[in-house]
Structure formats: structure tokens, C-alpha cells
Amino acid sequence: MDTARAHxxxxxxxxxxxxxxxxxxxxxxxxxxxxxxxxxxxxxPLALAxxxxxxxxxxxxxxxxxxxPAAVGTGMLVMTVLTVILSVFFATYPTPAEMESRVAYxxxxxxxxxxEVVTGKVLGLALLLAAMLALVGVGLYAYVRARAIxxxxxxxxxxxxxxxxxxxAADLNPLAAVARQGPLATYRYRQxxxxxxxxxxxxxxxxxxxxxxxVLGRTGMRxxxxxxxxxxxxxxxxxxxxxxxTLATHRPPGAEKKPVKAVVRLVARPPRPRNAAGxxxxxxxxxxxxxxxPAGTVRIPAVAADPTSPPDGAFAVPEKGDLFxxxxxxxxxxxxxAAAGAVRIVGPGARTVRLTExxxxxxxxxxxxxxxxxxxxxxxxxxxALFRFDDVPAGTLDEGATAVEIAYSLDVSSPATVQxxxxxxxxxxxxGASRVFxxxxxxxxxxxLYLDRDFWHxxxxxxxxxxxxxGDHLGLLPESVRLRLDGDPFALHLAKGTFGVLLFGTVxxxxxxxxxxxxxxxxxxxxxxxxxxxxxxxxxxLSYGLLGRLAALVAERVKPLPxxxxxxxxxxxxxxxxxxTFNMGEAMAWWDLGASLALVLAVATAxxxxxxxxxxxxxxxx
Amino acid sequence: xxxxxxxxxxxxxxxxxxFWGRQKVHALLGxxxxxxxxxxxxxxxxxxxxxxxxxxxxxxxxxxxxGRARVLGMPPGTxxxxxxxxxLPEESYLHRFLTGEETIDFYGRLFGLSPRQRRxxxxxxxxxxxxxxxxxxxxxxxxxxxxSRRIGLAQAxxxxxxxxxxxxxxxxxxxxxxxxxxxxILRLKGEGKTILLSSHLLADVRDVCDRIxxxxxxxxxxxxxxxxxxxxxxxxxxxxRGASEEACEAMVSAGRQAGAEILAAEHPTTxxxxxxxRVVGAEARGRDRDEPASPDADx
Numbered sequence: 001m002d003t004a005r006a007h008x009x010x011x012x013x014x015x016x017x018x019x020x021x022x023x024x025x026x027x028x029x030x031x032x033x034x035x036x037x038x039x040x041x042x043x044x045p046l047a048l049a050x051x052x053x054x055x056x057x058x059x060x061x062x063x064x065x066x067x068x069p070a071a072v073g074t075g076m077l078v079m080t081v082l083t084v085i086l087s088v089f090f091a092t093y094p095t096p097a098e099m100e101s102r103v104a105y106x107x108x109x110x111x112x113x114x115x116e117v118v119t120g121k122v123l124g125l126a127l128l129l130a131a132m133l134a135l136v137g138v139g140l141y142a143y144v145r146a147r148a149i150x151x152x153x154x155x156x157x158x159x160x161x162x163x164x165x166x167x168x169a170a171d172l173n174p175l176a177a178v179a180r181q182g183p184l185a186t187y188r189y190r191q192x193x194x195x196x197x198x199x200x201x202x203x204x205x206x207x208x209x210x211x212x213x214x215v216l217g218r219t220g221m222r223x224x225x226x227x228x229x230x231x232x233x234x235x236x237x238x239x240x241x242x243x244x245x246t247l248a249t250h251r252p253p254g255a256e257k258k259p260v261k262a263v264v265r266l267v268a269r270p271p272r273p274r275n276a277a278g279x280x281x282x283x284x285x286x287x288x289x290x291x292x293x294p295a296g297t298v299r300i301p302a303v304a305a306d307p308t309s310p311p312d313g314a315f316a317v318p319e320k321g322d323l324f325x326x327x328x329x330x331x332x333x334x335x336x337x338a339a340a341g342a343v344r345i346v347g348p349g350a351r352t353v354r355l356t357e358x359x360x361x362x363x364x365x366x367x368x369x370x371x372x373x374x375x376x377x378x379x380x381x382x383x384x385a386l387f388r389f390d391d392v393p394a395g396t397l398d399e400g401a402t403a404v405e406i407a408y409s410l411d412v413s414s415p416a417t418v419q420x421x422x423x424x425x426x427x428x429x430x431x432g433a434s435r436v437f438x439x440x441x442x443x444x445x446x447x448x449l450y451l452d453r454d455f456w457h458x459x460x461x462x463x464x465x466x467x468x469x470x471g472d473h474l475g476l477l478p479e480s481v482r483l484r485l486d487g488d489p490f491a492l493h494l495a496k497g498t499f500g501v502l503l504f505g506t507v508x509x510x511x512x513x514x515x516x517x518x519x520x521x522x523x524x525x526x527x528x529x530x531x532x533x534x535x536x537x538x539x540x541x542l543s544y545g546l547l548g549r550l551a552a553l554v555a556e557r558v559k560p561l562p563x564x565x566x567x568x569x570x571x572x573x574x575x576x577x578x579x580x581t582f583n584m585g586e587a588m589a590w591w592d593l594g595a596s597l598a599l600v601l602a603v604a605t606a607x608x609x610x611x612x613x614x615x616x617x618x619x620x621x622x
Numbered sequence: 623x624x625x626x627x628x629x630x631x632x633x634x635x636x637x638x639x640x641f642w643g644r645q646k647v648h649a650l651l652g653x654x655x656x657x658x659x660x661x662x663x664x665x666x667x668x669x670x671x672x673x674x675x676x677x678x679x680x681x682x683x684x685x686x687x688x689g690r691a692r693v694l695g696m697p698p699g700t701x702x703x704x705x706x707x708x709x710l711p712e713e714s715y716l717h718r719f720l721t722g723e724e725t726i727d728f729y730g731r732l733f734g735l736s737p738r739q740r741r742x743x744x745x746x747x748x749x750x751x752x753x754x755x756x757x758x759x760x761x762x763x764x765x766x767x768x769x770s771r772r773i774g775l776a777q778a779x780x781x782x783x784x785x786x787x788x789x790x791x792x793x794x795x796x797x798x799x800x801x802x803x804x805x806x807i808l809r810l811k812g813e814g815k816t817i818l819l820s821s822h823l824l825a826d827v828r829d830v831c832d833r834i835x836x837x838x839x840x841x842x843x844x845x846x847x848x849x850x851x852x853x854x855x856x857x858x859x860x861x862x863r864g865a866s867e868e869a870c871e872a873m874v875s876a877g878r879q880a881g882a883e884i885l886a887a888e889h890p891t892t893x894x895x896x897x898x899x900r901v902v903g904a905e906a907r908g909r910d911r912d913e914p915a916s917p918d919a920d921x
Contacts, residue, residue, distance in 0.1 A: 026731035
């Protein structure tokens with residue numbers, strides 16, 4: 001009996017849902033028809049024409065590498081503008097128009113829920129937007145394909161011309177890739193498991209010193225120990241103290257026997273002020289340069305004093321801030337090292353504390369971007385950066401996809417008169433086999449290096465990067481060395497980007513419909529403009545003052561969560577648009593699109609619910 | 623269990639307020655009304671008397687300030703009520719970018735009709751209101767006033783409603799259209815539907831309504847059966863066909879001898895509407911149906 005009743009109930013529920021779906025579809029269809037009958041679709045060919053004209057008349061420095069990304073980027077921008085125009089000016093129109101023309105009198109006397117009205121309108125507008133974006137997308141695809149025809153042959157000609165003049169063969173790989181695959185090839189990346197780890201490459205055999213981490217002079221490399229847990233500040237407050245360091249030095253065989261100098265630094269990082277967000281204040285640094293004696297022990301006095309005027313050859317320990325001890329090699333070619341237990345603090349009454357932990361080895365930062373920097377040298381010893389690929393399945397690099405890409409956006413700084421040089425060494429840790437490539441690093445284009453499939457097509461791999469030119473600097477990121485795999489077919493690639501714009505537009509549309517449930521058309525337009533303005537300049541408010549502090553606190557907590565970084569990036573509406581790398585051919589990940597879709601569905605549902613609530617409270621005929 | 627009144631109001635009051643919430647217009651004051659199933663009820667009154675406000679309250683388009691209303695035994699504006707009623711607004715408030723067929727199809731979808739049912743219902747209703755094939759394919763912005771009223775009525779009937787609320791149903795119609803509308807209303811009554819219509823065209827109301835209520839300044843001033851309200855109790859009228867002049871005079875004399883005061887003894891006149899229909903008849907009807915919109919008609 002109960003089962004029969006439950007069946008009957010579920011049948012009724014299913015029928016209600018089906019009927020609600022039909023009503024929503026009816027409203028959606030009418031809204032779509034309204035857009036078509038108002039000839040809004042004409043905006044799509046107009047937008048396409050605008051994108052093509054803009055692209056044709058924009059100067060391109062290098063058509064082989066820039067023409068297609070620029071055309072795709074222009075197309076995406078025009079699609080975004082079209083979306084904004086449609087959302088601001090048309091999505092705000094149907095509801096106030098129905099109120100003012102009193103069509104709502106007729107509509108609301110039908111068995112149509114007000115939330116169904118809002119849902120139907122959002123769906124209809126999204127459908128209209130999808131149709132228009134599809135029109136632009138198809139046109140853009142045809143245009144880009146037409147543009148690509150000449151580029152392939154141009155790349156081929158340039159390759160033939162450049163080959164005899166090129167010193168490093170690998171430098172022609174990007175051009176060869178365009179000549180072979182055409183400029184419409186897309187790709188996805190596999191990141192290194194870890195890196196960059198900075199180390200020193202020695203002349204001849206590396207020194208046999210277990211546990212010692214080495215740093216090289218004039219590279220900014222340093223060893224660091226935190227002193228927060230030590231009684232240094234307490235001891236200096238009650239009397240004199242000193243820091244003892246046991247350092248190792250290395251000099252290549254046959255080198256001049258001059259003493260190695262080390263720079264020892266006491267760094268105090270001030271706490272973040274309570275009422276300010278943004279970057280922390282700059283740390284206070286006190287440096288003492290010392291010759292490292294043959295025994296390796298260096299002793300630096302520490303006193304409690306004003307850190308801005310420390311006594312000569314001693315550290316003045318400040319009252320506040322986290323304390324760190326750092327060691328750098330002083331001169332060019334000087335190599336200094338230390339192991340765990342190298343630091344000892346001696347206080348009043350000969351009390352001592354030894355730091356048992358090993359130091360951290362940090363790279364120098366030469367550019368304003370804060371990226372660790374690889375410094376060039378023509379001879380060994382030389383700084384090197386290591387990237388590890390530990391979990392690449394066998395067969396990952398198929399035929400035709402054997403590329404390793406070295407840094408798309410390196411910060412490259414070189415003496416103007418010297419052609420910078422760099423070396424990438426690929427090492428298979430399982431067999432010990434290696435391959436060496438020399439290339440010219442560039443900040444604008446990635447360097448593609450092709451690995452012989454017989455050498456490696458999966459499994460563990462190490463990539464060691466070195467700069468070969470004196471005065472050369474490369475700023476490195478974890479993604480500076482990555483495997484470049486085949487992406488989507490270009491049509492699918494463009495469809496994904498267009499879908500991203502549609503998701504962005506759907507949220508805008510839902511917001512516009514919600515706003516227009518209670519306001520006139522004109523005021524709704526103003527409301528949407530204000531919303532977009534706040535969305536654009538909102539970041540400013542989220543950077544300063546109380547709001548900024550709150551935003552920083554939220555970000556600190558969300559970031560470590562799974563998907564936290566993605567959430568933070570998508571908190572802004574613009575986060576739904578295709579990323580900049582999309583224009584360059586980097587495929588959008590399916591999971592990213594899926595997550596964006598889920599986010600849009602959630603936000604749009606909330607906006608529809610809010611719109612339905614506002615409409616329900618409204619007297620249609622008042 | 624007793625079947626509820628199709629429309630029941632108790633102390634129904636509506637006061638319109640301005641932006642600051644101050645009372646502005648007392649549109650309806652304590653209306654008590656109960657409609658019987660299957661009757662045609664006419665709500666009469668001058669402009670601004672509260673007729674349209676009453677209908678909007680019964681449709682849930684506006685909310686009462688005080689009192690309560692029940693439509694088919696339920697609160698107005700709910701989905702269950704809207705599923706069973708039809709509403710013809712005083713002007714045809716419809717999407718003007720849709721064609722006649724698309725309009726009926728759209729409203730059919732809102733009532734959950736299947737595609738086959740919608741096709742059949744669209745044909746049936748458009749035939750019933752007299753919109754031919756050419757008119758059906760045109761968008762409503764091209765419709766004349768008469769065609770707009772017809773499509774408006776068709777949408778009100780799409781769900782075969784139990785209760786019809788018609789706001790000024792004959793406004794803007796020519797005599798032929800008015801007659802057809804009245805015939806249609808009587809036919810719907812014959813099908814058992816309850817009809818509430820508001821109008822200030824007294825002749826129309828007299829022709830079709832069973833009962834009427836007269837509103838003035840938001841208050842119900844008169845309520846009752848049309849015949850009862852219009853009957854002049856102290857006057858008696860005899861109408862006869864085929865009597866000679868002599869016979870007529872004999873009847874008048876007999877009346878006088880019986881002590882009656884003879885107020886009028888003459889041949890009756892037909893109504894102007896009857897005369898018009900007889901003269902222009904089917905020709906005008908046919909022309910009106912095919913007539914495209916004139917700029918004046920859409921103004």
C-alpha cells in the first residue's frame with residue numbers, strides 16, 4: 001500500500017518537473033525569438049567584421065609566431081565585448097518591457113512560477129548568446145585558417161634562409177615546428193615534479209663532503225638558518241653573545257691559493273603591521289664579510305643595539321621580527337658550503353646552542369618579479385638549476401610530440417653586445433644517459449628542444465639548465481621547463497575558448513535578469529554598468545584597508561585547500577574567460593572548463609533564485 | 623461537500639500607495655461578492671470605479687490591502703488557480719513579435735499541452751475567434767484592434783477554463799465583433815463556464831449577464847439579477863404581431879377602461895445594432911477578418 005502510494009507520489013513529482021521544464025522551455029524559446037525578431041543576431045557578423053578588420057590593421061612584429069595568437073586574442077576580445085553589450089543592453093530588456101507593455105498581466109495569470117519566468121529568460125538569453133558566439137566563432141575559425149595558409153610557407157622560407165647562419169641548431173626548432181605542423185598546432189603541458197633546485201657545478205670532480213650544501217659567489221645563492229627558536233635575542237639583551245659558523249670552502253685544482261671570503265648576514269623580517277594588507281615591509285639586513293680560515297670557523301659578535309647603526313664587524317640584534325642567518329660566497333668563483341650543525345650560538349657565561357638542522361639553499365633574485373635567478377658564467381664553477389620529472393608514464397611523448405619547452409616567459413637579461421647562451425642537459429637517472437643542447441634563451445618565444453625517442457619517451461628525467469655567458473641572468477619559475485604535448489584540434493580549441501566566453505556571459509546575463517526584475521530598463525542598464533565597474537575596480541578595494549585585510553585573511557585560508565588557487569582565481573568574473581595562454585595555443589583543460597561550468601551553474605542558480613524572489617514580491621499590475 | 627463559489631470576496635480592499643508608502647488612492651473598499659457556478663456576472667461602473675482593480679486582485683496581479691479573496695476555493699494567483707482560469711485583459715497584452723499561431727502555441731506550452739494537443743487547440747481556437755490562415759502567420763504588431771481582441775480571447779481559452787475573467791471584452795470591437803463576442807460568451811456559458819466580465823457598456827452587459835454588480839468609487843452600490851434590477855414594476859407592456867390598426871386601438875381603449883394610464887402605444891423600433899448587422903452583415907465580417915493593420919488601428 002505504502003509502496004503504491006510512494007510510486008504515485010513520485011509519478012506526480014516527475015510530472016510536475018516535466019511540466020515545469022516545458023514552461024521554462026516555452027519562456028526560453030520566446031525570449032530567444034524576441035532577440036531574433038529584434039535582429040540582434042546582426043551584431044554577430046558585425047562583431048566578426050570588427051575582429052577581422054582590427055586584426056588586419058594591427059601591426060605584427062613577427063607574423064610567424066604572433067599572427068595567429070593575435071587573431072585569436074582579438075576574436076576572443078570582440079566576443080567578450082559582444083557578450084557584455086548583449087548582457088548589459090538586452091538581458092536587462094525583456095522583463096521591464098513585459099511590465100511596461102503589460103504583457104506580464106497575461107503571463108502571470110498562467111500557471112507559470114515567477115522563478116520559472118526568470119529561469120526561462122536566463123536560459124533563452126544564454127541560448128541567444130550561444131548562437132551569436134557560435135556565429136562569430138565559426139567565422140573566426142574560417143578567418144584564422146585562411147591566415148594560417150601563408151604563415152606555414154613563410155616559416156618554411158625563413159627556416160631555409162636562417163639555417164646556414166645559425167650557430168645553435170636548437171634555436172631554429174620553434175620555426176621548424178611552425179613549418180612542419182603549421183601555426184594552428186595547440187598543446188598542453190606536463191609540469192616538472194619539482195624545481196628549479198639551484199646547485200653549483202664544479203670544475204672537475206665535485207668535492208666529497210657529505211651533507212654539505214654549496215653556494216657560489218656573485219650569484220646571490222645563499223644558505224639560510226632560521227634563528228627564531230634560538231635564545232640569541234635573549235642572550236644579547238642580557239650581555240654579549242657571538243655566532244660561530246663552521247664553513248667549508250672549495251677551490252678547483254690548480255687555482256690560485258688566495259683566501260675564500262664569505263658574507264655572513266643577519267636578516268630581521270619585521271612582522272606585518274596589524275592594520276595593513278599587501279606585501280610585508282622590507283627585511284633589515286646586516287652583513288659582515290669574513291675570510292674563511294683553513295679551519296673553517298668564522299666568529300661574529302652579536303649585541304643588542306640599534307640595528308640601523310651596528311658596531312663594525314658585529315651584528316646588532318633588533319628587538320622585533322623573525323631572525324635568519326645567511327651565508328653567501330663573496331668573490332667570483334668562490335665556493336662556500338655548510339652542513340647541518342654548522343651554526344653555534346655562544347651566550348653569556350659560555351652557554352652555547354648548536355643548530356642541528358641543515359641550512360636551506362636559496363637562489364638570488366635579480367629581477368623585480370621576485371623569481372629565483374640563474375646567473376651565467378662561461379667557465380666552471382657555474383650555477384645550475386635542476387628540474388625533475390619523476391612520474392611521467394612511459395610513452396607519454398609520442399611520435400610527433402617529442403618536445404620539451406624551455407621557459408615561455410623567461411626574464412632574460414644579457415649584456416647588449418653578447419648573444420646569450422644557455423645549455424640544457426637531459427639526464428636519465430635510471431640509465432645515466434644524457435643529451436646536451438645549447439640554445440639562445442629568449443624572453444618572447446619558447447625554446448623547443450626535441451628529444452630522440454630512442455633516448456627517452458617516459459619515465460624519470462632530470463633537466464639541468466645553465467647560463468653560459470658572463471653577465472647573463474635567467475629568472476626561472478617551476479613551469480620554466482615543461483613537457484609540451486599535443487593539444488586539441490584547433491576547432492575544438494577555439495570551441496573551448498568560445499564556451500569560456502559563454503560561461504562568462506551566462507553569469508552576466510543572470511545578473512542582468514535579476515537586476516531587471518525590480519527596476520526599469522534604463523536603471524537596470526545603469527545597475528549593470530555599476531556592477532561591471534565594481535567588478536573591474538573591486539580588486540583595488542580588496543587590496544587596502546579593512547576589506548583588504550579581510551580578503552588577505554580569506555585568501556591565506558583558501559589557498560592551501562584543494563582547488564583553492566583555482567577558486568581564488570575565479571572569484572572575479574573575469575576568471576571565467578579563456579586565460580591569456582589560450583591565445584598562444586595552450587589547451588584549456590577539460591577539468592577547468594567543467595569546474596567553471598559547475599561554478600557558473602551554482603552562481604546562475606543563486607541569481608535566478610534571487611530574481612525569482614524579487615519578482616514574487618512585486619505587484620505586477622501596481 | 624458544497625462546491626465553493628467560483629469567486630468569493632470578503633471585505634476586499636485595495637489602497638494604492640505612493641513611493642513613500644503614503645496612501646494615495648482608495649481603489650476598492652470592502653467588496654463582498656460571491657459568484658455562482660455557471661453564471662455570467664457583470665461588474666459595472668464608470669472609469670476608476672474599481673472594476674479592473676477587482677479583476678487584478680482576483681488574478682493575484684496585485685495584493686489586497688485588507689480582506690480576502692478566493693478563486694475556485696483557493697487564494698488567487700496560485701498555479702492551481704491559474705491552471706483553471708482564463709483572463710482577457712482590457713487590451714490584448716501579448717508579445718507583439720510573435721505570430722498568432724506562435725502566441726497560442728506559447729500559451730499552450732505554459733499549460734503543459736503536448737505538441738499534438740497544441741496544434742489541434744491552436745487551429746480550433748483561431749477558427750473559433752475567426753482568424754484565417756493569413757492572419758495567423760502575421761506578427762501581432764501587424765494586427766488591427768479587432769484582430770488583437772480575437773487573439774486575446776483565444777489565448778484566454780487555450781486551457782478550456784472553468785472560470786473566465788473578461789475585462790472590457792467588447793472594447794474596441796465594431797458592432798459585428800461585439801455581437802460575435804457576446805454570442806461567444808453565451809456559448810461559453812452554455813458549456814458550463816462561469817464568467818466574470820467588467821464593462822461600462824451597459825447594453826452589452828444587459829444582453830449577456832445573469833447578474834450584475836455596480837461599483838462606484840470603489841464601493842459596491844447595487845447587486846442582483848439583471849431582470850430584477852431592470853424591471854419597472856408599475857408599467858406593463860404588451861407586444862403583438864399581426865394586429866390591425868383597429869385591433870390596436872381596441873386594446874388601448876380596453877386598457878383605459880380598465881383604469882390604466884397609457885404611457886405609449888406605438889410600433890416598437892429595432893436596435894441600431896440589429897439594423898447595422900442586417901445591412902452590412904456578412905460582407906463586413908469577411909472584410910474585417912482579412913483586413914491588414916492600419917496605422918490608426920495599432921496606435
